[in-house]
Amino acid sequence: MPRIRLNPLSRIHGYMSIEVEINHGTVTDAWSSGILYRGFESILKGRSPHDAVYLTQRICGICSSAHAIAAALTLENAFKIDVPHNGKVIRNLILGADLIQNHLRHLYLLAIPDYISAPKNAPGGIRSELDLRLPKALETRIQENYLKALETSSLAHQAVAAFGGKAPHLQSIVAGGVTEHVLTDRIVRFQALLGKLAKFVNDSLLPDLEDIARYYGDYYQIGKGYGNFLSYGMFPLDSDEQKKHFAAGLLVDGEAQEIFDTEKISLDIRHAWYQGKEGPQKPLAQASSPAPGKEEAYSWIKAPRYANKAFEGGPLARMWLTGIYKNGISVMDRLMARAIETREIAIQLNNWLHELIPDQPTINWLEQLPLSAEGVGLTEAMRGPLAHWVRIENRRIDAYRIITPSAWNLSPRDSAGQRGPLEEALVGTPVANANNPVEVGRVVRSFDPCISCAVHVLDKKNAWRVI
Amino acid sequence: MLTRRRFLQFCLHSAASVSLAQLLQPELAAALRLLPGGKPPVIWLEGTSCTGDTISLDNSADPSLRIVLEEIIDLRFSPLLMWAQDQEALDILFATMETHRDQFILVVEGGIPMDMPEAVIIGEQNGVRLNAKQLITDAAEAARVVVAVGNCAAFGGPSKGNPNPTGTKGVWQVVQKKPVINVPGCPAHPDWMVGTLVHTILYGLPRIDHYRRPTMFFGQLIHDICPRRFHFYNGKFAQSPGMAGCLLKVGCKGPITHADCSTRKFNDGVNWCINANNPCIGCAAPDFPDGGTSPFFSLSPDVNIPPGIKTTAMTVAKGVGAATALGIGAHFTASLLTGRLGESLTASEELPVTPQTCEQALGAIKEDLLAENELITRLEEGQRKLRRDVRQLRQANLPLKRRSILSLLNPLRFLRKKNKL
Numbered sequence: 001m002p003r004i005r006l007n008p009l010s011r012i013h014g015y016m017s018i019e020v021e022i023n024h025g026t027v028t029d030a031w032s033s034g035i036l037y038r039g040f041e042s043i044l045k046g047r048s049p050h051d052a053v054y055l056t057q058r059i060c061g062i063c064s065s066a067h068a069i070a071a072a073l074t075l076e077n078a079f080k081i082d083v084p085h086n087g088k089v090i091r092n093l094i095l096g097a098d099l100i101q102n103h104l105r106h107l108y109l110l111a112i113p114d115y116i117s118a119p120k121n122a123p124g125g126i127r128s129e130l131d132l133r134l135p136k137a138l139e140t141r142i143q144e145n146y147l148k149a150l151e152t153s154s155l156a157h158q159a160v161a162a163f164g165g166k167a168p169h170l171q172s173i174v175a176g177g178v179t180e181h182v183l184t185d186r187i188v189r190f191q192a193l194l195g196k197l198a199k200f201v202n203d204s205l206l207p208d209l210e211d212i213a214r215y216y217g218d219y220y221q222i223g224k225g226y227g228n229f230l231s232y233g234m235f236p237l238d239s240d241e242q243k244k245h246f247a248a249g250l251l252v253d254g255e256a257q258e259i260f261d262t263e264k265i266s267l268d269i270r271h272a273w274y275q276g277k278e279g280p281q282k283p284l285a286q287a288s289s290p291a292p293g294k295e296e297a298y299s300w301i302k303a304p305r306y307a308n309k310a311f312e313g314g315p316l317a318r319m320w321l322t323g324i325y326k327n328g329i330s331v332m333d334r335l336m337a338r339a340i341e342t343r344e345i346a347i348q349l350n351n352w353l354h355e356l357i358p359d360q361p362t363i364n365w366l367e368q369l370p371l372s373a374e375g376v377g378l379t380e381a382m383r384g385p386l387a388h389w390v391r392i393e394n395r396r397i398d399a400y401r402i403i404t405p406s407a408w409n410l411s412p413r414d415s416a417g418q419r420g421p422l423e424e425a426l427v428g429t430p431v432a433n434a435n436n437p438v439e440v441g442r443v444v445r446s447f448d449p450c451i452s453c454a455v456h457v458l459d460k461k462n463a464w465r466v467i
Numbered sequence: 468m469l470t471r472r473r474f475l476q477f478c479l480h481s482a483a484s485v486s487l488a489q490l491l492q493p494e495l496a497a498a499l500r501l502l503p504g505g506k507p508p509v510i511w512l513e514g515t516s517c518t519g520d521t522i523s524l525d526n527s528a529d530p531s532l533r534i535v536l537e538e539i540i541d542l543r544f545s546p547l548l549m550w551a552q553d554q555e556a557l558d559i560l561f562a563t564m565e566t567h568r569d570q571f572i573l574v575v576e577g578g579i580p581m582d583m584p585e586a587v588i589i590g591e592q593n594g595v596r597l598n599a600k601q602l603i604t605d606a607a608e609a610a611r612v613v614v615a616v617g618n619c620a621a622f623g624g625p626s627k628g629n630p631n632p633t634g635t636k637g638v639w640q641v642v643q644k645k646p647v648i649n650v651p652g653c654p655a656h657p658d659w660m661v662g663t664l665v666h667t668i669l670y671g672l673p674r675i676d677h678y679r680r681p682t683m684f685f686g687q688l689i690h691d692i693c694p695r696r697f698h699f700y701n702g703k704f705a706q707s708p709g710m711a712g713c714l715l716k717v718g719c720k721g722p723i724t725h726a727d728c729s730t731r732k733f734n735d736g737v738n739w740c741i742n743a744n745n746p747c748i749g750c751a752a753p754d755f756p757d758g759g760t761s762p763f764f765s766l767s768p769d770v771n772i773p774p775g776i777k778t779t780a781m782t783v784a785k786g787v788g789a790a791t792a793l794g795i796g797a798h799f800t801a802s803l804l805t806g807r808l809g810e811s812l813t814a815s816e817e818l819p820v821t822p823q824t825c826e827q828a829l830g831a832i833k834e835d836l837l838a839e840n841e842l843i844t845r846l847e848e849g850q851r852k853l854r855r856d857v858r859q860l861r862q863a864n865l866p867l868k869r870r871s872i873l874s875l876l877n878p879l880r881f882l883r884k885k886n887k888l
């Protein structure tokens with residue numbers, strides 16, 4: 001059976017390659033490889049806990065605010081401190097605006113190019129155009145919106161910067177709250193930018209995607225995968241830390257499951273380029289070192305599992321769990337859910353903006369850090385569930401672990417041979433031309449892959465030098 | 468015609484008065500259109516990157532990325548933005564390297580993993596994995612000029628953070644045969660990237676400093692042009708992040724970081740780090756996130772002693788360390804308050820001289836730390852005395868003698884004198 005490998009798979013964050021086995025025009029098996037490695041967790045070791053908020057952001061250039069918030073939650077959990085009302089609201093505003101930024105950029109810059117021909121001046125636009133179905137007039141309109149999105153998406157980052165200092169890699173989130181104050185000019189600026197973004201989402205993004213969905217209706221049947229959804233919940237309410245605007249939850253095969261338990265999360269390195277304890281391991285107990293030549297391994301991404309099952313995260317999972325969009329599970333549903341979530345958040349942000357109270361504190365700064373502590377912080381990032389763990393010894397980071405959404409979505413097989421969610425979703429994808437499998441690219445990009453996020457792991461001080 | 472001089476003026480003052488766009492419409496556009504051969508081809512490669520600089524480029528407000536693509540550059544290859552994928556993407560890459568040899572501009576984002584080439588694979592051809600180390604070096608040799616954007620490409624950045632798991636290096640430490648311009652920052656400001664590209668296209672290589680950074684953007688210390696500088700003069704220091712005042716005591720790295728963030732600001736001038744009441748973490752500094760920048764909220768930075776020992780400047784001074792322990796960090800803390808900062812670091816031409824022996828290094832650190840401690844004590848003592856004196860004067864209801872009070876009111880006067888401010 002012929003196997004083909006797509007490498008580089010452009011229009012994703014970081015470097016990724018996909019190998020698929022094609023039999024009679026259908027994908028029968030798939031392997032997803034993250035081929036970018038930096039080793040962030042070992043860089044964090046020995047540093048001041050506060051540094052984690054800023055260094056973990058450098059993992060990812062498009063979802064930096066999610067890492068900042070996850071790291072801050074982790075440290076607050078370890079320090080046992082609370083965040084003032086304003087601080088919580090500002091964090092929700094920052095994450096919401098960054099989510100709009102991410103979704104606009106993913107849909108227009110990375111995903112939609114799979115369905116239309118390249119406009120003039122598009123970067124690297126010379127390609128054989130295959131399976132393009134949109135009539136000329138529609139295509140021209142979407143091409144124009146692609147170019148507009150290059151400009152509009154930066155407005156979302158301006159909104160992030162209004163309360164975040166700068167974006168990407170913001171500079172106002174700290175353990176204990178937010179350093180930026182609640183100033184009326186910021187509120188007004190944020191609201192004005194939000195208005196422009198909401199207009200673009202309603203007038204361009206949603207109609208464009210609906211048109212694409214009309215001509216690519218078969219993609220409602222492609223790329224289903226396991227149907228296992230996981231969400232940690234995002235945008236906490238101030239009144240109750242456990243309650244969130246987007247609730248946490250689990251779906252297995254489309255059925256709602258028991259309450260989520262952090263203890264059931266494990267990591268598996270059987271098919272990843274690492275040496276260490278094999279089999280499912282608890283995140284903080286998992287120690288491994290890179291082993292690029294390891295047999296049977298094919299990715300830098302470790303395999304996270306919940307109760308030994310592979311789970312998918314992201315806008316579709318969140319929209320299912322909140323009940324806002326429950327059409328199906330497929331390539332097109334992932335794109336639609338992303339667009340609908342963008343609209344939903346643009347509306348919600350406007351409401352949350354009114355919760356801010358000027359001249360009230362935004363930060364609860366802890367002067368003396370505890371000598372030793374452990375903490376965990378869970379939030380939803382743009383692409384799904386994001387968790388950070390920390391162990392502090394001697395007021396310094398002793399161990400730091402991160403499981404990103406892309407690690408969930410793009411994970412390789414585990415010890416039991418169970419495929420990752422993307423690999424599973426690829427199985428059954430029809431491929432018309434094995435020399436240029438555009439269909440595979442569409443399935444992969446519906447997950448909004450981010451290899452920069454997915455791979456960042458290392459422990460066991462310098463052990464790799466010996467290998 | 469748009470002269471180089473005028474362009475530089477725009478770049479230097481754009482933050483304060485006009486934006487790059489006002490210059491672009493219509494002068495720059497016209498100048499670029501007149502270029503023989505049209506827009507220059509650009510290849511954008513990523514090493515150990517987070518794609519943050521591509522995203523930052525898309526944040527470019529004036530000109531927007533759309534204008535950049537339409538009017539300024541012909542972006543042929545970019546892992547994040549390009550439409551083609553797989554073999555077709557690599558075909559574009561190699562065709563451009565071949566047909567535009569010594570003409571195209573190579574932009575590199577992310578560092579080069581020297582000790583672990585398998586860490587970054589850009590693509591695959593005929594079953595061979597093309598690693599970033601090899602491909603970036605090859606592309607650099609074929610390019611006209613290399614622009615390293617972001618701190619990782621320029622100096623190794625967060626990917627190089629101690630203990631540097633992948634052995635990452637900045638592009639200029641690897642590429643020898645072609646000119647490399649460093650545009651650091653985490654991420655680099657879009658104006659810095661676009662400004663450097665435009666200067667290279669229209670006028671050739673911009674003037675650069677010892678770290679190969681364009682002086683039009685990195686010629687000054689953040690601290691020197693900081694809008695909170697007067698708080699520093701007046702001795703009004705924030706006690707924790709989130710407070711007004713000079714953020715030096717909560718770890719601001721503005722005094723060791725060359726960049727014009729203070730006046731340019733980020734995201735179309737909406738905000739910037741210090742304006743958000745958070746100290747500068749030195750993300751454009753050569754050794755970020757080490758070399759005196761970490762811990763970000765501490766005035767006394769860590770010193771890393773290979774292999775794998777982390778300590779503070781204080782401990783080193785007690786005699787535990789070795790000569791290699793001397794980073795900018797130890798120097799920074801001390802020289803800032805002794806006033807040496809102004810003389811040694813503001814002028815980028817005069818870099819601090821590295822001590823030759825272990826004894827010299829330790830001696831220097833010890834000396835600096837003692838001086839620093841003494842100064843802090845004196846500073847606080849002075850402030851206490853001042854408050855007491857003012858209180859006493861008020862209580863006695865004596866007429867305030869203008870001259871003596873003024874001299875008392877500035878507890879940092881000795882700093883000022885030494886800094887020649």
